[in-house]
Amino acid sequence: MRAIREIKLTNTLSGKKEVLETLEPGKLKMYSCGPTVYGLIHIGNLRGGLVADLFFRYFKRVGYDVTYVRNYTDVDDKIIKRAAEEKTTADEIARKYIVEVERDYAVSGMLEPTHKTTVRDHIAEIIEMIEKIIESGRAYVIDTGEVLFSIEKADHYGKLSHKNIEELQAGIRVEVNAKKRNPMDFTLWKPAKPGEPAWDSPWGKGRPGWHIECSAMASKWLGDTIDVHHGGEDLIFPHHENEIAQSEAASHKTPFSRYWLHHAFLTLSKEKMSKSLGNIFTAQEFLKRYGGEVARYMLLSVHYRSLIDFGNETIEHTLQGLHRIYEAKALALEISKQARARADLRAESVWGEFAASSEAARKEIDDAYANDFNTAGALGSLFTLIRAFNRAAAEPLARATPSAVLGATELLKIIDDDIGGVIGVGRLDPRKALEDISRIRAERSSATGTARPTETEILALIAERAEARKAKNFARSDEIRKELDARGVTIKDGAAGTTWDYK
Ligand SMILES: [Zn+2]
Structure with a gap:
């Protein structure tokens, strides 16, 4: 044996x-x-x-x-x-x-x-x-x-x-x-x-x-x-x-x-229960509103021996995580299905680097599971890999190459098998999953009355703000920051660009 x-x-x-x-x-x-x-x-x-x-x-x-x-x-x-x-x-x-x-x-x-x-x-x-x-x-x-x-x-x-x-x-x-x-x-x-x-x-x-x-x-x-x-x-x-x-x-x-x-237990969030959370104490109510994927991600992305603080922030964090996975999956599917890929020398090295990272990520993910079921660690490795993938795929020219197809196929395998086979998330059709996430966010926004912007909206506003700053239109850039702030998003400017988070 x-x-x-x-x-x-x-x-x-x-x-x-x-x-x-x-x-x-x-x-x-x-x-x-x-x-x-x-x-x-x-x-x-x-x-x-x-x-x-x-x-x-x-x-x-x-x-x-x-x-x-x-x-x-x-x-x-x-x-x-x-x-x-x-x-x-x-x-x-x-x-x-x-x-x-x-x-x-x-x-x-x-x-x-x-x-x-x-x-x-x-x-x-x-x-x-x-x-x-x-x-x-x-x-x-x-x-x-x-x-x-x-x-x-x-x-x-x-x-x-x-x-x-x-x-x-x-x-x-x-x-x-x-x-x-x-x-x-x-x-x-x-x-x-x-x-x-x-x-x-x-x-x-x-x-x-x-x-x-x-x-x-x-x-x-x-x-x-x-x-x-x-x-x-x-x-x-x-x-x-x-x-x-x-x-x-x-x-x-x-x-x-x-x-x-x-x-460990689930604790009710210290935050005051808002209308959006309502009385979702029964699994049935939660599943009806959010579906099985959100439940799995929320309950399994945290180490099983750690408390989960059940509240709006945890749900938002879950939606962000799933959104990141499905966006990468959608892009990887698109790249992997390219009929006419053309070799490009400059792209080779970018994707060569990605191939090495994906091999390392597979091992890291498995090591994390084997270490007392460290699912948070496994997902962390996946997100590092997704960042590397997005970087490699950023260049349109580099996307249309045979090595890009290989890289995308490898990422899909990791999402479906290494993550999907154990944590059980990431296996849905990405277009449908992203639609579901948008729908959930819209419902949550209307329930809280704050109209929280989606990740896509936020990124678009951040890009617009960067443009405005470049053009020295500080009135507009300020306006955008204030708008995001009013809608529950804080942004921070750093050396690596602007980062954001829901408040
Ligand atoms: Zn018993």
Whole structure:
């Protein structure tokens, strides 16, 4: 078997960046905690799905035979509550929202996991696992028909969150249940109240606790030891800590997962929510307004362990990034399709330089992904390359040459394959994508009432201002600067020319 490229991952378990080594060479088993289906998912949940999709795509790309499991939590108090509110059954609610989540995930261009699992389909496996945990002496039954995990019996409880039991205890609101041996013992199985979903078990009619589902599903589809476990950082404690305790108690094998990857939250922008942002908290509303590409770029262009400040500035930044990629793609397509290219010696050296940069960029992009999924670094390398491409293509004469065709083809390959295949953006028809971006900008402008100019408009105004300055028409050049300023754009004159930014 060919050697698989070395990948480094920040493992929450060790708190360090480590080189990935799977249990079985060439095979990778990955589990990602999916959403609880009691309503429409919000944009933060979409980040979780997309981050897992990024991992999945890149692991496959480097040659791993990946088995990827993602679950839906379809038995939960929140679902039961929602069912009561909507005067329907918990089953109906879960079914309904799984369909909605699947639609959001599809619009976001996520690949299908190898297995998508639900609690309802794994009750037998869950009961079997709870029995094994009781047998191992790490769980106990209380007379109400509840099964609890005894955290004091676990090996190193707290090893994922890097806290000891006392510290953890101090940090939580302790539930009053006199029958618990330790206030932090958690539920594996609980008796159902009348009207709630319930299944027969050795401990009476009831339903599983939250944590046990992931342990049982992971072991059924991936075995006792998995390679990569992923989820949001809010799941480190208690959810993932408890998954480890349960799985290791049931299998007597450690570690349950070799690598634990956690993505950061989305914060709401400090800026006052403007009308243009409205109430786009649900993924569906966001996707309806901006589409899957914008969602992918916004949520994956930032390192998965960094916070994303969700606000106008982030959306604007996203539109700018996509605009830059699609403008370059449009130009590259035009150049690559030239029927009659003529050799030109002066152009050779320009494009020769570009060929060297593009080879370097490919390597840089791959190195960035392999370094704990540094997508921001990968995009940074692409933008450096796009600048080099625009410079090389600036001369009309240099555009109409065979080496220009080669250069353009190479750039298209990098956008479609190296970026598109992993981050999943840049694969659309550029004309259509640029139209979409303009439409989104126009809608945003009219919503904010500030009529923010587009990048093309700004560049045209900057060019006009440069002309005016050259002609010593300072009144006009001042006017342009003021106009841009009033429309939310600041410009700065420097040695390399005028640069601009949205305020
Ligand atoms: Zn989970």
